Amino acid sequence: MTKAKKNPLLEITLDERQNTFKETTITYDAETAVREAQRCYNCKNARCIGGCPVGVNIPGFISKIATRDFDSAALILKTFNGLPSICGRVCPQEQQCEKKCVKCTDKTEPVAIGRLERFVGDYALTHSSNNEYQPNNSCFKIAVIGSGPASLSCANDCAKAGLHVTVFEALHSLGGVLSYGIPEFRLPKNLVASEISALEKLGVVFKLNCLIGKTITFKNLYTEFDAVFIGTGAGLPRFIGIPGEELNGVYSANEYLTRVNLMKAYLKDAKTPIIRHNRVIVLGGGNVAFDSVRTALRLGSKPAILAYRRSLNELPARSEEIAHALTEGVQIETLRSPVGIISDDGINVSGVEFVKSELTGIDSNGQQNFRTIPNSNFVMSCDGVIVAIGTNPNPIIKDCFNDLRTDSRGYILVDADGKTNINNVFAGGDAVTGADTVISAMGAGKRAAHTIINTLKDTH
Ligand SMILES: Cc1cc2nc3c(=O)[nH]c(=O)nc-3n(C[C@H](O)[C@H](O)[C@H](O)COP(=O)(O)OP(=O)(O)OC[C@H]3O[C@@H](n4cnc5c(N)ncnc54)[C@H](O)[C@@H]3O)c2cc1C
Ligand code: SF4
Incomplete structure (x- = not known):
């Protein structure tokens, strides 16, 4: 018996995928979204909600799509998730x-919740007006x-609660990994910019x-603002520590992807071009490694x-990425x-x-172990190497925030509400957990916002 499947996402042609940075997949059109939404049972005890780190009312927004009420679907989704197009x-x-959807069985594929979220998120960017400017009616200032x-x-949740929010970003572009890490062919940067401009309409200053x-x-910031949220990520690249990592043509994934995504090195007239290597080997196996190798392929x-x-x-x-x-x-070599x-030549x-x-x-942590086979050495030729084996937090925050408590690797220690050991200083995202996911980082930002709002309310 064939499995009842989700409605597929259409893709651009293979030639375009191999040679351009255009987005690989195409958002559902309205007809497909309605068809897919009608696969949902609108369960009373919707298990899918428990699988979402920000607790989106999934049957709520999907049932609105099923009746073609896309504005209401957007309104429900945006109550829980400020960046639905991205997520x-x-x-x-x-x-x-x-994974938690009741339809996720041997016989049927789950409802395509992500694809429906993307449809509604994209719809909201062009149609809805639910993110109109709201006056900041509080005297509190959040950095x-x-x-x-x-x-x-x-920032989204604090601004919606009427607080004055200022976001400070080290780079010349906003979005963190959404802008400098995840490539254009998976996440178009104009979408990131649109989602951020919705925050500007809420009164957030960048x-x-x-x-x-x-x-x-930090001292100046702490003096000027009533509360500080630290969401500085974990962008310091890690290297393997093997001989030759200093050679020309060896990059950290972080540098390679930043040059291509943020500095737009894939454009022919880019001001900061990147060498287009003939044969690149990427070391690693996570999303970052796959983004790097797919980027290298597109660069020739x-x-x-x-x-x-x-x-x-x-x-x-x-x-999906594999x-x-x-x-x-x-070419995947395992x-x-x-x-x-x-x-x-000792240089390249x-x-x-x-x-x-x-x-x-499998070990006691459920991880598959491996061992290297003695005397099995061999060489694969290449003219570019990208190391994608993980990252650490940037030490600058720890160095500048006197007394901020971190663990031995430099990750910020917080309680369940996102509070650090410093009064009115909060933290969340990869700077706390180490490399994780967009939605986990968003969940942490949301929890911290909730604590900030309640803490400041109590001090009024
Ligand atoms: C290449 C790549 C692909 C990924 N793919 C996925 C994916 O498909 N799905 C998924 O869910 N997750 C993915 N992730 C993980 C996800 O992007 C991260 O978990 C998430 O972005 C973490 O969010 P954050 O807000 O904690 O930090 P970041 O996104 O890292 O943002 C931190 C920001 O803080 C800024 N900053 C740092 N220090 C300072 C300072 N001192 N002053 C001012 N600004 C500062 C940085 O410049 C940066 O903009 C990927 C990560 C990478 C690198
Ligand atoms: S998405 Fe799945 S689990 Fe959630 S309400 Fe619909 S059918 Fe039920």
């Missing part, structure tokens, strides 16, 4: 709400450090090129290779661990030396 595209729904999803979500700790000291790397220590089954990236990469022609980066990279690895079984 509809990048949230790992298959691990969250859709938000960073403009990634944690900060945007905190200050760019402002590195808190350098441009403005043929082949674009992703090398991972474990097997295909353990790849931590979203299954499938897209394979269709586009990315069970190999890098031990050195090689150069023929010419290959990666690996040892083969093999799986050794």
Whole structure:
């Protein structure tokens, strides 16, 4: 028996996918969205809601789509999630709400909650007027450090409660990883800009090129504002620590993606172009590694290779992204661990030396272990290497916020409400949890906003 499937998302042509940065998939049209929404049972005890880190009323907004009332669907969705167009595209729904959907069985695929969220989010950007400017009717001033999803979500909820919010961003562009990390072909930057401009309409003020700790000291910020939210992410790249990582042509994924996404190095007339390598090897297996290898492919790397220590089954990236990469022609090499980066001339990279690895079984944490096979060394040639094995928090915040408590790796310690050990200083997102997801960061920003609003109300 064939499985009853979700309505598919259409895709642009393979040629466009391999050679341009256009968005890979196309948002449902209204007819498809209504058809998909009608697959939902509108359950009384909707299990899908429990799978959503911000508790979106999923049957509520889907039932409005089913009756073609898209404005009401947008209104419901926006009550819970300030960035639905973005979350509809990048949230790992298959691990969250859709995994909990009662339709997620051997016989049927779950309701395509993410695709419906994307449809409504895109609709709201062009149709709804529910984010009109609201007067800031409170005397309280909130400083938000960073403009990634944690900060945007905190700013959104504080502004909706009538607080005066100023967001300070170190870079010249807003959005955090949404702008400099996730590539255009997965998340168009005009969408990020539109979602942010909806916040401006709520009265949020954005200050760019402002590195808190350098441009403005924490002390000044703390004196001027009634509460501070730290959403500075975890953008400090990690390297493997193998010989050759200093060679020309070796990048951290963070640098590579920032140059391509934020500095638009993929455009022919880009002011800060990037070398278009002929044969790139990406080291890693998460979303960041897949974004890097798909970017390298589009910049002309043929082949674009992703090398991972474990097997295909353990790849931590979203299954959708792995499938897209394979269709586009990315070469995935598994069970190999890098031990050195090689150069023929002592300056430029010419290959990666690996040892083969093999799986050794699941450990007590449920993780598949592996071991390297002695004397199995071999070299794969390349002229570009991208290291995508994770990140750390940037130490600047810890260095500048005297007495802010962090763990041994530098992640900020907070309680369940997002409070740090410093009075009226709150934190959330990757700066607290380490690399996580957009929606988890948004959930943390929302929780902190709630605490800020209640704390300040009590001091009035
Ligand atoms: C390439 C890539 C792909 C990803 N893909 C996905 C995906 O598909 N789905 C998903 O759910 N998650 C994905 N993630 C993870 C997700 O993007 C992050 O978990 C999320 O962005 C964290 O949000 P944040 O607000 O905590 O921090 P960030 O998004 O990192 O934003 C932090 C911001 O703070 C600014 N900042 C730092 N220090 C200062 C300072 N001192 N002063 C002022 N500003 C400062 C930074 O410039 C940055 O703009 C991906 C991450 C990467 C890197
Ligand atoms: S669990 Fe699935 S079918 Fe039930 S309300 Fe949620 S999305 Fe609809």
